Amino acid sequence: MKSSKILLVDDDEDILDLLEYNLTKEGYLVQTALNGKKAIEVANEFLPDLIIMDVMMPEMDGIETCGEIRKNKLLSNTIITFLTARGEDYSQIAGYEAGADDYITKPIKPKVLFSKIKGLLRRGNIEAELVEETASMKIDREKYIVLQKGVEISLPKKEFELLALLMSRPNNVFTREKIFASVWGDDIVVGDRTIDVHIRKLREKIGDDYIKTVKGVGYKFVEIES
Amino acid sequence: MKSSKILLVDDDEDILDLLEYNLTKEGYLVQTALNGKKAIEVANEFLPDLIIMDVMMPEMDGIETCGEIRKNKLLSNTIITFLTARGEDYSQIAGYEAGADDYITKPIKPKVLFSKIKGLLRRGNIEAELVEETASMKIDREKYIVLQKGVEISLPKKEFELLALLMSRPNNVFTREKIFASVWGDDIVVGDRTIDVHIRKLREKIGDDYIKTVKGVGYKFVEIES
DNA sequence: TTTCATATTAACCCAATGTTAACTCACTAT
DNA sequence: ATAGTGAGTTAACATTGGGTTAATATGAAA
Numbered sequence: 001m002k003s004s005k006i007l008l009v010d011d012d013e014d015i016l017d018l019l020e021y022n023l024t025k026e027g028y029l030v031q032t033a034l035n036g037k038k039a040i041e042v043a044n045e046f047l048p049d050l051i052i053m054d055v056m057m058p059e060m061d062g063i064e065t066c067g068e069i070r071k072n073k074l075l076s077n078t079i080i081t082f083l084t085a086r087g088e089d090y091s092q093i094a095g096y097e098a099g100a101d102d103y104i105t106k107p108i109k110p111k112v113l114f115s116k117i118k119g120l121l122r123r124g125n126i127e128a129e130l131v132e133e134t135a136s137m138k139i140d141r142e143k144y145i146v147l148q149k150g151v152e153i154s155l156p157k158k159e160f161e162l163l164a165l166l167m168s169r170p171n172n173v174f175t176r177e178k179i180f181a182s183v184w185g186d187d188i189v190v191g192d193r194t195i196d197v198h199i200r201k202l203r204e205k206i207g208d209d210y211i212k213t214v215k216g217v218g219y220k221f222v223e224i225e226s
Numbered sequence: 227m228k229s230s231k232i233l234l235v236d237d238d239e240d241i242l243d244l245l246e247y248n249l250t251k252e253g254y255l256v257q258t259a260l261n262g263k264k265a266i267e268v269a270n271e272f273l274p275d276l277i278i279m280d281v282m283m284p285e286m287d288g289i290e291t292c293g294e295i296r297k298n299k300l301l302s303n304t305i306i307t308f309l310t311a312r313g314e315d316y317s318q319i320a321g322y323e324a325g326a327d328d329y330i331t332k333p334i335k336p337k338v339l340f341s342k343i344k345g346l347l348r349r350g351n352i353e354a355e356l357v358e359e360t361a362s363m364k365i366d367r368e369k370y371i372v373l374q375k376g377v378e379i380s381l382p383k384k385e386f387e388l389l390a391l392l393m394s395r396p397n398n399v400f401t402r403e404k405i406f407a408s409v410w411g412d413d414i415v416v417g418d419r420t421i422d423v424h425i426r427k428l429r430e431k432i433g434d435d436y437i438k439t440v441k442g443v444g445y446k447f448v449e450i451e452s
Numbered sequence: 453t454t455t456c457a458t459a460t461t462a463a464c465c466c467a468a469t470g471t472t473a474a475c476t477c478a479c480t481a482t
Numbered sequence: 483a484t485a486g487t488g489a490g491t492t493a494a495c496a497t498t499g500g501g502t503t504a505a506t507a508t509g510a511a512a
Contacts, residue, residue, distance in 0.1 A: 156489055173370045194491055196469060214370050215468065215500065216383035382500055420502055422458060441457065441510070 005029045006117070007048035009039040009065070010083065011057045019052070023117075036060030040068050043075060050117065054083045132167040134223040137210070139167055148206055158183060159202050162195075166211065166221035175218040231255045232343070233274035235265040235291070236309065237283045245278070245339075252340060253407035262286030266294050269301060272395075276343065280309045358393040360449045363436065365393050374432055384409060385428050388421075392437065392447035401444040 006028045008019050016032045023030050031046050033039035036057055043051060051069065055062040066080050132139045138147040144160060146153045155163065161183045166174060174182075176195060184190055199219060203211055209224045232254045234245050242258045249256045257272050259265035262283055269277060277295065281288040292306050358365045364373040370386060372379045381389065387409045392400060400408075402421060410416060425445060429437055435450045 158490065169368075171369045171371070173368065190490090191492055193469090193471095193493080196471085197491075200470070200472095213469070214380075214383075215498090217370055220369070384501065416501085417503060419458090419504080422460085423502075426459070426461095439458070 004050065005031070005046060005048040007039065007043055007046060007051045007053075008032045009034075009036070009051065009053040009057070009062070011035060011054065015054075028117075036062070036065035036068075039065050043069050043078070044072055047075065048078055051078060051080045052083060052117075053080065132164065134167065134170055134221075136223065137167065137206070139164055146206070153205055155202070155205065159198055159205075162198050163202055163206070163221075166219060170221050170223055173214050173218045173220045179218065230276065231257070231272060231274040233265065233269055233272055233277045233279075234258045235260075235262070235277065235279035235283070235288070237261060237280065241280075248340075249343075250403060250407065251412060253412050254343075255404060255408065262288070262291035262294075265291055269295050269304070270298055273301065274304055277304060277306045278309060278343075279306065282310075358390065360393065360396055360447075362449065363393065363432070365390055372432070379431055381428070381431065385424055385431075388424050389428055389432070389447075392445060396447050396449055399440050399444045399446045405444065 006023055008016050008023075008030060009032070010016050010019075011034055013034065016034070020030045020032055031042055031048070033042045037060055039051070039053065053062045053065065057065075060068075062082055066082075069075055069078070069080065131141065136149050139145075139160075140147075141164060146155055146160070146163065162179065165179065165182050176192075179195060180188075180190070199211060199213075210221060212220050212222050214220060232249055234242055234249075234256060235258070236242050236245075237260055239260065242260070246256045246258055257268055257274070259268045263286055265277070265279065279288045279291065283291075288308055292308075295301055295304070295306065362375050365371075365386075366373070367390065370380070372381060372386070372389065388405065391405065391408050402418070405421060406412075406416070425437060425439075436447060438446050438448050440446060
């Protein structure tokens with residue numbers, strides 16, 4: 001298991017030290033930044049899985065920084081979590097708009113923080129693996145190739161990514177929202193039928209039985225037994 | 227969407243009734259307790275997501291109760307909010323130390339209360355239960371699948387959510403209102419028979435014995451012993 | 453018995469999904 | 483430039499089955 005990388009951003013060095021110490025002890029790879037500018041630099045370099053960032057910072061605040069970070073495509077899978085003082089509700093709205101994934105309120109309770117971090121990383125790690133494999137199907141992100149019972153199938157990008165997503169968790173239902181978010185990206189808006197068509201093309205190529213529709217919920221990949 | 231569970235604690239039964247009525251109507255699962263001791267019992271059993279508790283109570287006051295509740299690890303994610311009369315600031319300090327997360331001042335304005343509750347729960351709801359399990363039945367929200375003695379049963383959305391709700395608290399009776407609020411949502415109005423039909427479909431699939439009718443009250447999920 | 457809540461059955465409706473083909477756009481080869 | 487190609491999207495229509503309701507039956511309680 002690859003250790004998850006966490007970037008901590010806060011202008012209070014004490015908090016940074018405290019969190020860094022504890023998270024390192026938990027087995028995470030931690031880097032810190034004292035301000036937004038620094039955070040962007042480090043993020044681009046370090047490519048963290050999770051960023052925990054104070055909303056209130058001198059110079060460039062968390063929300064602005066968040067927006068900048070979201071511009072880097074390499075960080076599109078990075079989860080951004082804000083630290084906010086209790087009751088700063090106005091900031092939450094702006095924060096979500098800027099692309100934040102979650103909030104942690106001060107004062108920080110270590111237990112809450114850790115369980116939250118675990119949960120967040122689990123969500124984000126969905127498609128970390130480069131090669132997914134089930135009994136009769138293998139997918140290789142690096143080579144952009146799908147092998148079905150040893151036979152190579154070539155898929156165009158979107159179909160490939162869609163299949164890769166579904167295969168990343170066999171039997172798990174992915175909602176349309178999640179599929180859109182993952183394959184297309186949150187910002188891009190495409191029609192509702194687009195996804196069906198891609199599903200259909202996939203089914204044409206790999207057979208109808210691999211992708212199951214869960215009406216009203218989404219789609220899932222199932223391994224079929226002959 | 228699983229409904230959030232709220233525990234109300236106050237020695238004034240009128241307030242309990244009022245809040246219970248309104249919160250249930252909003253789709254929450256509500257339980258009440260008249261004093262601190264009862265609150266601890268119920269909390270340990272009910273595992274609420276949020277506890278709203280009067281500070282001033284006979285016998286065991288809110289702060290002491292809060293301290294007790296915080297000792298239960300299963301309740302570590304539970305948010306505790308105090309009801310306090312305006313100006314009782316001294317209690318706030320003690321309250322935070324005891325582990326309270328927020329305050330609501332009396333007199334209570336319903337709109338303020340609801341928006342506050344929503345905010346609090348959104349923060350706390352990071353990780354709702356994904357799997358519920360009893361001796362012979364397991365339900366998995368991510369896979370949208372029910373396993374009965376290892377045998378996979380697939381259910382349509384509404385049936386699935388209905389079963390999930392009932393299984394979230396085995397042996398607990400869910401009133402029709404609560405079921406509607408949770409599975410359908412308050413705004414949507416459907417006929418009274420709809421629920422019976424779904425119960426019937428469920429029973430057809432998982433067997434008659436799991437879901438018991440409590441006439442005049444509601445339905446409950448019971449684990450059957452062979 | 454009478455009443456009221458729930459069970460049962462089957463028919464109906466419609467929103468979600470499937471399907472097909474056309475259209476756009478980028479890229480390539482001619 | 484022009485035409486060809488294929489991925490991706492959309493539009494238009496078909497289909498399906500989940501969800502709801504209506505009508506009737508059953509059964510428990512008062």
